[in-house]
Amino acid sequence: MSIKRSGSAVWSGGLKDGIGSVSTQSGAMDKVQYGFKTRFEDGPGTNPEELIGAAHAGCFTMALSGVLAEAGLTAKNLATKATVTLDKVDGGFSISAVHLELVATIPGADQAKFDEAAQKAKLNCPVSKLLNAEITLDARLEA
Structure with a gap:
C-alpha cells in the first residue's frame, strides 16, 4: 500500500527579492507566502524549516500515540515542539538537527x-x- 500526498511551491524573482507561496494538496495551506525574509530574517510568512518542524512534531506525536496504544496506554495530552536547525556549511545550507520537546x-x-x-x-x-539530521528528544511526563 502506498499513500501519496503533495505540497507545491511557486516562486517569482531572485533569491533575495523574490517571493513565493506554498500550498498543500489538502488545502490546509493555500498560497502561504514565503521568501528570503521569512526564511532568514523572521519576516511574515512561512519557511521550509518551520514546515518540516510542524511535520516532524505531528508525525512523532501521532507515532507516539500508536506506541502507547500498543502498551495499553492512552494519552490525555501530548504536546510536541520540533526545533529545526539550519546551518551555513560549505557555501550553502544544511538542516543539521531537529530537537523534539515533548510534554x-x-x-x-x-x-x-x-x-x-x-x-x-x-x-x-x-x-x-526521512531526515538526515541529528534528532534529539527531551520528553517530560506530567502527572
Missing part, C-alpha cells in the same frame, strides 16, 4: 514505559526516518 500527560504511565515509548516513536516515525 505528556498519560494516565497510568510510569517514567520507564514513557521513555521507552518516546524513544521508539522518535526512531520509527516516518519523518524521523
Whole structure:
C-alpha cells in the first residue's frame, strides 16, 4: 500500500527579492507566502524549516500515540515542539538537527514505559526516518 500526498511551491524573482507561496494538496495551506525574509530574517510568512518542524512534531506525536496504544496506554495530552536547525556549511545550507520537546500527560504511565515509548516513536516515525539530521528528544511526563 502506498499513500501519496503533495505540497507545491511557486516562486517569482531572485533569491533575495523574490517571493513565493506554498500550498498543500489538502488545502490546509493555500498560497502561504514565503521568501528570503521569512526564511532568514523572521519576516511574515512561512519557511521550509518551520514546515518540516510542524511535520516532524505531528508525525512523532501521532507515532507516539500508536506506541502507547500498543502498551495499553492512552494519552490525555501530548504536546510536541520540533526545533529545526539550519546551518551555513560549505557555501550553502544544511538542516543539521531537529530537537523534539515533548510534554505528556498519560494516565497510568510510569517514567520507564514513557521513555521507552518516546524513544521508539522518535526512531520509527516516518519523518524521523526521512531526515538526515541529528534528532534529539527531551520528553517530560506530567502527572
